[in-house]
Amino acid sequence: MSRASGVPVPTIKFYLREGLLPAGELTSPNQAHYGEAHLRRLHLIRALTDIGGLPLASVGKVVEAVEDHERPVHQLLGAAARTVDLALPDPVDSDGAVRVQARAMADELIARRGWEVKPGHPAVEALTAAMASVLSVGHGDYLDYLDEFAAAGERIAAADLAFVARRQRPEDLVERVVVATVLGDAVLAALRRLAQVDASARRYPPQAPESSSDSSSG
Template identity: 40%
Template sequence: MRISELSRRSGVPITTIKYYLREGLLPPGRATAPNQAEYDDSHVRRLRLVRALVGVRGLSVGAAKEVLGGVYEREDDPHKVLGLVLGATAEAADAEADKDAELDGARLAEVDALLDALGWRVSDDAAGKAVIARTLQTLGDLGMDYDWHRLLPYAELAGRIAAVDLDGIEDLRDPLEMAERALVLTVLLEPVLLALRRLAQESQSAARRGAGPAQP
């Protein structure tokens, strides 16, 4: 297909495609003339993944390029591909390393205890572990008696949500399409999950107190 068709099928403007080609995020097409090239379905899939990484997840072009390099090296391992694009491994983690260095080791141990209690298998450097430890540390600094045991009900709900997430991509056979779908759905649905929690809290409060809907 020509670049115009590639643009139409991927939803990415031609000028942006040319920029991605220059920056190495998209491999060159098969040259058919000095200023013309043919592209195929692999370019469509890669463009969609680039768009998801840059436009949805918010990575810089440089960071997206690094993630894509890792993704294509592990294309035959869907689990590692998903880990990379969702930021679950060190290779795709954002710039949180400096903050992690300030974490209390006891809080990180609490997170490990939580994961052990749940029976979850995650990488040692999963970015989410530092997020939980940092939150527990902040709660402690505020004088709140809040440890990992209080997180168990939330974690169990998160496990059920994760199962729903992965059920939605289980039938996909292309690891790159799976990565794109998981990334888009995960990032875009996070605000929805937060909104549903707020609505559920309002509904629960009304039900427990025999009240009607809260007035704005």
């Protein structure tokens, strides 16, 4: 498994001790067999830590969700998403009134879009903190485009759930939620940057340098 994954043996043993990897099938008192499921779990752990930047404690919660087969699907997917939810951004200094204004905007957006989201959801808190920071630095008109951002989020969420629904086993569903949430964020951030570069070039096209014949006098 170490050769197949590129993960050092001591690291794999650590994951086994921490319960992040399930035990292999014993073939002798000091040997065990590890199959494709173990290798896939190992790749998931490395992707969450290396690309997603999750601490091992959060990865452990992901594993718990993956292995919990008793919950209804919506609760199961919600539990998986909560383990890798958005971290609250470091807020720009703002007074309580700004925070209240941002929370009201978040609540109004959720109601306007008809989203079925509980008020205490971590994503609501993350959105509130982010918008409070935007307001505090004097660029509140950025939030004029909030519904456009929300509409894009709805399309992305629909694509995420279509990806998740391609598998039916609970452990596959949970694993795919984690992939779409953690690694999907990395993909989306890169795509947004690329789209910004393209949009900037179209809105503010670079001027071609003047040729020597055009700039010469006479």
